[in-house]
Amino acid sequence: MLNGILWILRTGAPWAELPDRYPSYQTCHRRFQKWVRCGVLKDILCVVAEALHDEGYLDVKEAFRATDTKLKRQVAIKILPTSLAADHARLARFQREKEVLASLNHPHIAGIYGLSRSGSPVARSRSIMQHRPGETRR
Numbered sequence: 001m002l003n004g005i006l007w008i009l010r011t012g013a014p015w016a017e018l019p020d021r022y023p024s025y026q027t028c029h030r031r032f033q034k035w036v037r038c039g040v041l042k043d044i045l046c047v048v049a050e051a052l053h054d055e056g057y058l059d060v061k062e063a064f065r066a067t068d069t070k071l072k073r074q075v076a077i078k079i080l081p082t083s084l085a086a087d088h089a090r091l092a093r094f095q096r097e098k099e100v101l102a103s104l105n106h107p108h109i110a111g112i113y114g115l116s117r118s119g120s121p122v123a124r125s126r127s128i129m130q131h132r133p134g135e136t137r138r
Contacts, residue, residue: 001022001027001028001031004028009106009108012104036108041108063076063077068113074131075129077126111130112129113129114127114128
């Protein structure tokens, strides 16, 4: 069931296109709606994120809310802290996280608009993402 829901979240495909190897799309969709309503999906995604962090596949970074003045929209900017910017393994992890995020397409997951690095001696990597209002995990 969860794998079917994750497949939809990752691909952004309509529920009716859920492959046959998963339970029926109707069952997965009903469960998804129930889990969203009661907060179970958020809890599952938080546990997965914590496990990915513990295993070194997800990195903690500074995040800021900002305004994209060219397109007049709210964005979230996540910056790899200066203390980690020189660590090649951390930079690679930051890049992998953004690649995974870019492969997901769902209204409950923030989209990524781009990656950049500053030109400073200790270049700081940052990602510009869709701003999702709500409570913080801290």
